[in-house]
Amino acid sequence: MPDGNTGIGAAVKRKEDRRFLTGKGRFTDDINRPNQTFAYFLRSSVAHANIKSLDTSAALTAEGVIAVYTNEDMEGVGGVPCGWGLTFQNGDPMVEPVHPVLAAGKVRHVGDPIAVVIAETKKQAKAAAALIKIDLEDLPAVVNMTNAVEGGTLVHEEAANNICYDWAIGDKDEVDKVFDGADHVTSIEIVNNRLIPNAIEPRAAIGDYDAVSQKYTLYTTTQSPHLIRLLMGAFVLQIPEHKLRVVAPDVGGGFGSKTFHYAEEAMVTWAAGQLGRPVKWTAERSESFISDAHGRDHITTAELALSKDGTFLAFRERTLANMGAYLSTFAPAVPTYLHSTLLAGVYTTPMIYSNIIAVFTNTVAVDAYRGAGRPEATYTLERIIDRAARELGIDQVDIRRKNFIQPDAFPYQTPVALEYDSGNYEATLASALKGADVDGFEARKAEAAKNGKLRGLGYSTYVEACGAAPSAVAGALGARAGLYESANVRVHPTGSITVFTGSHSHGQGHETAFAQLVSEQIGVDIENVEISHGDTDQIPFGMGTYASRSLAVGGSAIVKALDKIIDKSKKIAAHIMEAAESDIEFEDGTFKVAGTDKSMGFGEVALAAYIPHNYPLDVLEPGLEESAFYDPANFTFPAGCHICEVEVDPSTGVVEITNFTAADDPGTVINPIIVEGQIHGGVAQGIGQALLEGCIYDDNGQLITGSYMDYTMPRADDLPSYVVSTESTKCTHNPLGVKGVGEVGTIGATPAVINAIVDALSELGVTDMPMPATPQTVWRAIQEAS
């Protein structure tokens, strides 16, 4: 290890923070192209309507306006594609309506883009958009999913009963038989509330076209530049990939919402080609609310069959999953392959059945949002188990422990396709119990009661599946892309290293963590390692960052490339030191000949590779640069236990989180500061869903929570100081043993919070709590129970 350990496990501060904390980040909106123009989208202010007429003539002659485009101008431009195809239970393909870049004859949600104005300044474009005359014939809005699937008004003519697909996993008849014979059945109805992602940086995109090279460049706030290049180039604009460059510069948070290909990206790129000038678009925040893909939005009915001693015998559920008005890139996979396959949880439940009905509504498209399906699955499981324990009079910890998959049962094949590689659920449970001082809870509860406050304790033991994904498996499940990751490790002649990674960093700290991998394996300090990401011109084809995959898949690709670097270096060292390759040992950045004091540093080997004067040129090419593409053998399965303690004021319904304990297993920890930061952020969002956030549409499809005046974001004073610990069990199938940590916070936290509130109010007869558990909602539950 170099002095000042910067390898695996080192708590080094993030390199990228220097520019982020001093305002020197370079985000898409910071980029200005010569002679650029500005785009402003005219968006629908109603949820569902036929466009009877559209008159852009006044806008075209407004000051500074260069062009106004509507769907009619875009012949030859394809629709925004969906990247994952699912099927109905009978094998029919899902209903996949065209998603035009600009509304074609109909608007289907508030925010649906109708036209785009391109002008010399943003102000002029916005002013001109107000001059566009549009005549809309209102249609009834389809908002409530339960009503939508009854038929009536259709969001898309080709989707009968507004159903995109009706999918299932498990043997329904066999599962029903177990239920019929069970001692006890617990049931629950759950609404997993819709969330608006709200990354701190709104989306932006700049399209640029160079007529001389006939090459397009798109700068965009994306988590997955190659994916955008592929989807947009192949399906929307028919631009061959060698003529299309996508650059994702610094991106201010994504949480999944910036993974998808959006219409605005295609629009600015196409328009730049039409006009021969760059076209720049930056969303206003209120525009983000009605155009960024939303998250969650499930209505679930679930049942758990148990024996009277609390053993889980079977689980079944049916979910209506909102797709919104159009299919976003990953949307169909979220409630199915990222949700239903997690319904075993950390438990040995042998029989599981899940039926998912995906529904179109006149709302913004819904797609993956931090956790993407796994928070929904964990929420259902942890809430129904909490309820079952209460019904049977079994302790919350005991009922979970009783059904845990034991450490010696791995690899564990669940009844819902996934095979978990490793885990120790007892270890994180024990760590959390200690960190939460569960033993002292009764005393704290009694003390609070003296002040008229009600304290409760809520548990959540979860597992999740991330590190997406084995390509063959994903393909068999309907993914229309592979899910490997790429790495190119370029050693420079004087020994410093640049790593080009197909992963993208928009808050994850890859520039530091990935450099630590190199530091560990090569023995150089991270200051001598540059991590390059985001530019498709520089980086081999990768699939981007989401689904907590970057360390497991991207990091493994880097390790594989480093293996090749070391392999070649050994050959060079062997030649120079006149030894057999098998006698060369590499440690701490130095190549040694075993049993001698002959050695050479990595830097010397690098120089030799590029100035190959004493070099085995007859059998080895000069240079020291290697690539690897890593396709994972399986998903990875982080797990953990979250315990939340709340104090409820029954006279106002205000819930205070007094303690929050998270014990998580992310596999090998590369940088403990980054891991802790990920857990803090994820838990904040998980608490946000439980107590504060909730996207609300009225019956006319108007977005009521259209700004921060009504959409409640978690703030620092809403949150306690967390007690965080990690208990690692290594992933068995990637070279680093890492499992991922980006989403465990949102997955584990939400049910712990709601279970705690139910616990606090159980003495008042409250048995359920909708989300978000705002003061009004809590107060009302108390009134209704009494």
Place this chain on the structure above:
Amino acid sequence: MSEFNYAMASSADDASAQVKGTGDGSLIAGGMTLIPSIKLGLATHTDLIDLAGAGLSGISVEGTTVTIGAMTRHVDVASSKEVVNAIPALSGLASGIGDPQVRNRGTIGGSVANNDPAADYPAACLGLGAMIKTNDREISADDFFAGLFTTALKEGEVITSVGFPIPERAAYVKFPNPASRYALVGVFVSDGPMGIRVAVTGAGISGVYRESSFESALSGAWEPATLDGVKADESSMASDIHAAADYRAHLVGEIARRAIAASV
């Protein structure tokens, strides 16, 4: 943001004359409501007449009255030793308005003239029986607040200061809207030369109002128990996704009770 002419006023009378002379002009104080409104396109004005140089800020305590100049910022009221000593409920209220950036710019005159139904200062004015002084006359708080975003001010009339009679005891408790952190229910109670007053902001459908049923009850005994289980009249409560009328009516009673507890 649409274009406007900008001018500074040298005094309240000058401001009044200038704004009356414009087509569709407005006075601007701290701008914490006006500027966002203009940016969102909710308000358009041909002219903005700035009161910053009109000599209207300052705090003085004379005998039984705390007088606060209309252009005095919330941060200055919150940190004023004189206000803290004389009416700590008032400085406490100012310290809870918005956030630090808002408090560094927002003014009492602006807040009172705007009469946002969820603003804090109107509750203090009504709750202490304040006198609102303009460049033309004096208007008592009881006569000043006329409905949502509506006051007794005439066209071009400029608030110059607000005089607060010093009470024997007073408190303000604010139950914030979780998203906006405006008052979902804010109750200002006082007992003093202006009698027993319970002023409620955030909750009523017509804006700030006095909860006279509570005032009558408190004339019996000024203690929290007097308000145990009381609530406001549901039919006069505002209702939105954060608080329906029944919850708001309940909160008015609960927060008033807490205000009495805080005042003793």
